Amino acid sequence: MNTIQSYDNRPIGVFDSGLGGLTAVKELTRIFPNENIIYFGDTGRVPYGTRSEETIIKYVRQDIRFLMSHNVKAVVAACGTASSVALNHLKNEFPVELIGVLEPVCTAALKKTKNHKIGVLGTPGTINSGAYSAGIQKLNSAVTVIEQACPMFVPLVENGYLTHPATYLFAEEYLKPLMEKQVDTVILGCTHYPLLETVITEILGDSVTVINAGYETALHTKQILKEKNMLSSQTECGNHTYYVSDDVAKFSCLGGMFLGKKIKAAVSKIDIDTY
Ligand code: DGL
Numbered sequence: 722m723n724t725i726q727s728y729d730n731r732p733i734g735v736f737d738s739g740l741g742g743l744t745a746v747k748e749l750t751r752i753f754p755n756e757n758i759i760y761f762g763d764t765g766r767v768p769y770g771t772r773s774e775e776t777i778i779k780y781v782r783q784d785i786r787f788l789m790s791h792n793v794k795a796v797v798a799a800c801g802t803a804s805s806v807a808l809n810h811l812k813n814e815f816p817v818e819l820i821g822v823l824e825p826v827c828t829a830a831l832k833k834t835k836n837h838k839i840g841v842l843g844t845p846g847t848i849n850s851g852a853y854s855a856g857i858q859k860l861n862s863a864v865t866v867i868e869q870a871c872p873m874f875v876p877l878v879e880n881g882y883l884t885h886p887a888t889y890l891f892a893e894e895y896l897k898p899l900m901e902k903q904v905d906t907v908i909l910g911c912t913h914y915p916l917l918e919t920v921i922t923e924i925l926g927d928s929v930t931v932i933n934a935g936y937e938t939a940l941h942t943k944q945i946l947k948e949k950n951m952l953s954s955q956t957e958c959g960n961h962t963y964y965v966s967d968d969v970a971k972f973s974c975l976g977g978m979f980l981g982k983k984i985k986a987a988v989s990k991i992d993i994d995t996y
Contacts, residue, residue: 728954732757732962733942734788734796738780739767740879740972741912742799743979745822746961748939749797753952757959759791762976763993765966768875769802770844770911777846781807785815786996787964794951795820797942801911801934802844805852818945822934825941826908827856833930834906837864840899842921843910845870853910867902871895871911878913881978884920892920900925908932916978963988 735742735749739762746760761784763769769777781803788796795818798804804821812819830839841853848870857866873891882888899907907929909915915933922931946952953959965972969988976984 727950729794729946729951730757730953730955731792731794732759732960733946734759734761734791734793735799736761736763736784736788736796736803737800737912738762738769738802739764740976740979741875743976744912744915745797745799745935745938747979747981748933748935749942750959750961752939752943755955755957755959756953757955758961759788759793759964760961761787761964761991761993762972763966764968764972765993768844769800769806770846770875771872772846774806774846774850777802777806778810782811782814783993783996785811785817785819787991787993789815789817790996793817795942795946797938798822799912799935799938802846805843805847805850805910809852818949818951820938820942820945822910822938823852823856825937826910826932826934827853827860829937830906830908830932831857831861831864833932834864836903836905837861838902838904838906839864839866840902840904840907841866841868841910842871842874842895842907842914843868844875845872847910853908865902867899867904869895869898871914874911874917875913878916879975883916888917888920889924892917892924896921896924904929906930906932909934912979961986964991965989966991966993
C-alpha cells in the first residue's frame with residue numbers, strides 16, 4: 722500500500738525571552754532552509770532566567786498565544802528557561818505541537834556520555850527548576866548530573882564580551898565544579914551560551930563534548946514534523962518574520978550576532994500584554 726505524503730506550509734513559530742533564540746533559528750535555517758519561520762523575542766521582558774516560576778509561566782503562555790494567532794504549525798520554545806520552567810505546565814493547554822529544548826538535549830547528552838557524568842549550564846531559573854537532572858535521570862537513573870547556574874553569562878554575551886578576560890574569569894569559576902566531578906559531556910542549557918563556546922571549550926578541553934541546545938532542538942523539530950507529515954513542500958528559501966516587545970532597531974542591530982548573519986527581514990513591535 723502506498724503511503725500518501727502530505728505537507729504543511731504553515732510557518733514554524735519560535736520564541737525566546739529575547740535575542741538568544743536566534744541561535745536556534747540559525748540552526749533551524751541550516752537544517753531546513755525552506756521552512757517559513759515566525760520569531761517572537763520578548764525583548765521588553767527579558768531576562769526570564771531570574772524570574773519566578775509564576776511569572777515565567779505567564780510570559781510563556783502569552784508568547785505561545787501570540788504565535789498561535791499567526792496560525793503556526795508548531796511552536797518551538799528556543800529558550801532554556803521557558804522550556805525548563807513552563808512547558809510542562811502548558812503542554813495540554815494548546816492544540817499545537819509544542820517543542821522545547823529539554824528532551825532533545827537530554828537525549829543527545831545521554832548518547833554522548835561515556836562515563837555517565839553530565840554537566841548542565843543554565844540560567845538560575847533553569848537550574849533551580851532541576852528540569853535537566855529530572856529529564857536525564859528519567860531516561861537513565863545511573864547518570865550523575867552536575868548543574869551549574871551561570872548568572873553572569875547572559876549579560877556578558879549581551880554586552881559583546883564573548884572572549885573578554887572577564888568572561889574567562891567567570892567561565893573558570895562556573896566550570897570548576899563540573900571539571901572536579903570529571904564530567905565528559907556539558908549541556909549548554911541556555912540560548913546565549915553557544916556564543917561562549919570558544920571560551921567554554923577552551924577551558925573544558927577536547928575530551929569534553931559540548932551539547933548545543935539550538936542544534937539538537939532544530940534536529941528534533943525536523944524529526945517531529947517529518948513523522949507527522951508536516952514538513953513544508955516549498956522548494957525556495959523560507960520567509961522569516963520577526964516580532965519583538967521592545968526596541969526594533971536594537972533587535973535588528975544585535976540580532977545578527979546570534980543569527981550569525983545580518984537580519985534583513987522586517988522586524989515589528991507588538992504589545993505582548995494583549996495576548
Ligand atoms: N533565553 C534565556 C534562556 O535560554 C536566557 C536569557 C534570559 O534569562 O531570559 O534560558
